[in-house]
Amino acid sequence: MATLQAIKYDDTGKLEILDQLQLPESCTYISIENVEDAWQAIRQMKVRGAPAIAIVGCLSLAVELKKPSVAFQSKGELHTFVKQRMDHLVTSRPTAVNMQLAAEACTKLSTRLTAEDSTDLEAARRAITKHLEATLANDVADNHAIGDHGARDILQKRNKDKLRIMTHCNTGSLATAGYGTALGIVRSLHKSGNVDRVYCTETRPYNQGSRLTAFELVYEKIPSTLICDNMAAAAMKQFGIDAVVVGADRVAANGDTANKIGTYQLAVLAKSHQILFYVAAPFSSIDFDIANGAAIPIEERPHGEMTHTGSVRTAAAGIDCWNPGFDVTPAELITGGIVTERGVFPAHQLVR
Ligand SMILES: CSC[C@@H](O)[C@@H](O)C(=O)COP(=O)(O)O
Numbered sequence: 001m002a003t004l005q006a007i008k009y010d011d012t013g014k015l016e017i018l019d020q021l022q023l024p025e026s027c028t029y030i031s032i033e034n035v036e037d038a039w040q041a042i043r044q045m046k047v048r049g050a051p052a053i054a055i056v057g058c059l060s061l062a063v064e065l066k067k068p069s070v071a072f073q074s075k076g077e078l079h080t081f082v083k084q085r086m087d088h089l090v091t092s093r094p095t096a097v098n099m100q101l102a103a104e105a106c107t108k109l110s111t112r113l114t115a116e117d118s119t120d121l122e123a124a125r126r127a128i129t130k131h132l133e134a135t136l137a138n139d140v141a142d143n144h145a146i147g148d149h150g151a152r153d154i155l156q157k158r159n160k161d162k163l164r165i166m167t168h169c170n171t172g173s174l175a176t177a178g179y180g181t182a183l184g185i186v187r188s189l190h191k192s193g194n195v196d197r198v199y200c201t202e203t204r205p206y207n208q209g210s211r212l213t214a215f216e217l218v219y220e221k222i223p224s225t226l227i228c229d230n231m232a233a234a235a236m237k238q239f240g241i242d243a244v245v246v247g248a249d250r251v252a253a254n255g256d257t258a259n260k261i262g263t264y265q266l267a268v269l270a271k272s273h274q275i276l277f278y279v280a281a282p283f284s285s286i287d288f289d290i291a292n293g294a295a296i297p298i299e300e301r302p303h304g305e306m307t308h309t310g311s312v313r314t315a316a317a318g319i320d321c322w323n324p325g326f327d328v329t330p331a332e333l334i335t336g337g338i339v340t341e342r343g344v345f346p347a348h349q350l351v352r
Contacts (some may be wrong), residue, residue, distance in 0.1 A: 004173040004216060006052055007059070009136055013066030015059050017047045020174060024215045035060045035085040042092040042099075048208070049175020050096035050249045050285055051143075055135045057089040057099050058106065062132040065125055075121050079114045082128060083107050094297040095258055095326045096249040097287040106131060139177035142282045142341035147184030150280055150339040154185070154243050155194060157276060157336065162196035163189060163242045166235065169203045169260035170212035171247035171280065181280040182245040183216065185339065190222045198224040199235050203260060205305040205323065229262050236273040243336060244270045248281035255331030255338060255347035256293025257281075261324055267333035278336035279329070279347070286340075288352055293328035301325045 008016040008029065016029040021044070030046065032038050038060030041047050047056045061082065064070055072078040086103035093099075109131055113124040154163060165186055169175075172183035179187060189195045198217055203209035210226055217224040227235050235241065244266050250258045257263070257279045270277040290296060303321035307313055315321075334347035345351070 004219060005178065006047060006049075006174045007055055007136065007177055009059050009133070011133060013063045015056070015063050017041060017056055018174070019046045020048060020212065021046050023174075024211055032056065032060050032063065034064050035089060039089060039092050042089075045206070049170060050098045050247070051139050051176040051181070051282060052174070053093060053096055054098035054102040054284065055139055055177050057086075057092070058102050058132040058135045060089075061085050061106075062129050065129045065132070072121060072125070075114045075119075075124050078121060078125055078128075079110045082110045093299060095299045096285070098284045101284055101287070102135065136177045139282065139284075140179055142284075143176055143179035143181060143184045145341040146181050146280050146282065146339050147179060147188035149341075149343050150182075150185030150245065150278060151188035151192065151194070153337065153339065153344045154189070154245075154276065154278070158242045160242070161194060163194055164196050164199065164239055165189070166199040166201070166232065166241045166244045166266070166275075167213065168201045168209065168244075168246045168263055168266055170208040170216070172213060172216040174212050174216065175247065180216075181247045181282065181339075182278070183213065185245050185278070185280055186222065187220070190220070195222060197239070198222055199227055199239065199241065200224060201232060201262065201266075202226060202228045203262060204229050206301070208260065232266055233269050233273075236269055236275060241273070241275050243276040243278060245278045245280055245336075248279050248285045248338075249326055250290070250296050251279065251281055251286045251338060251350070252290040252292050252296060253286075253288045253350065254292045255334060255345075255350055256296075257329045257331070257334065257338070257347075258293060258296040258298065258326045259329065261327050264327040264329045264333075267329045271333055271335070276336035277334055278339055279334050280339040282341055286350060288350075293330065296326075296328055298327070299325040
């Protein structure tokens with residue numbers, strides 16, 4: 001079955017994203033015409049999830065570079081254009097590192113091509129566009145590898161045929177270019193007939209679990225049950241969960257991992273119940289420049305996400321709120337390991 005597609009791109013320079021604010025009520029695609037459209041869509045969370053943010057950012061610049069009306073007099077002008085737009089995209093959301101790393105790689109390429117005498121303006125423009133377009137296919141390939149590495153590792157460590165997996169937030173086709181990271185592991189386990197049941201958390205306050213992950217699990221007919229975040233300990237005890245698998249927005253060099261708020265409490269609970277805890281993330285989510293999780297910037301989200309359900313106020317008027325979008329799970333609680341496209345690493349032993 002075809003998986004849900006959060007990002008549609010064709011190389012005539014047409015980019016559309018599934019507006020995730022409308023899910024699960026409707027599947028509506030919106031057109032992204034330029035970098036500013038992408039910045040707005042990322043900031044408003046029409047597209048979300050660390051890998052998907054970077055891919056949409058990169059493709060939005062490819063869209064601009066494909067437009068005949070966008071003209072440059074020199075390679076220097078092209079470079080300034082690329083750098084300014086990439087720098088702007090990095091400001092869209094602070095915690096996920098993928099957009100920052102993608103911007104650094106693209107700017108580095110542009111710097112090299114600008115300096116190279118053998119590359120003329122049009123060739124440089126084509127090479128940068130191709131580099132940006134490649135992010136889409138690369139991410140799908142990485143996710144398939146993550147899914148297969150993770151599935152193999154859990155099966156080997158649990159040594160049983162039918163597994164009960166808990167997951168948090170949304171890490172599937174909607175958060176990536178396709179297949180997913182943590183949900184990619186679930187997909188690989190399901191493909192080989194090894195899923196007994198998936199327990200997905202609601203993921204308050206923005207409900208990525210109940211709106212998006214539940215939608216993907218139902219869509220793919222994977223046996224699954226939705227739980228509220230405060231039911232995790234009871235579910236672990238009652239259902240005999242084999243492994244918790246989550247994604248990452250930024251992994252520090254020592255393995256400390258920032259992921260959707262609520263991840264840390266699941267890791268603490270998993271430890272108390274002797275349940276394997278895995279983080280699944282592509283290398284594009286690993287920030288080797290940050291020594292540990294204390295230096296990861298944590299996004300503060302609007303309080304309305306907590307006080308309202310849709311347009312209806314459900315919290316007492318006048319109450320103060322604290323709404324961090326992410327928390328940091330210390331590496332020592334990531335007992336299963338960090339699953340990447342290059343294999344599964346013990347959390348403290350990430351190597352570039
Ligand atoms: C696959 S990205 C990591 C996810 O687990 C998760 O934290 C995420 O989707 C990011 O949250 P969001 O705030 O919805 O962009």
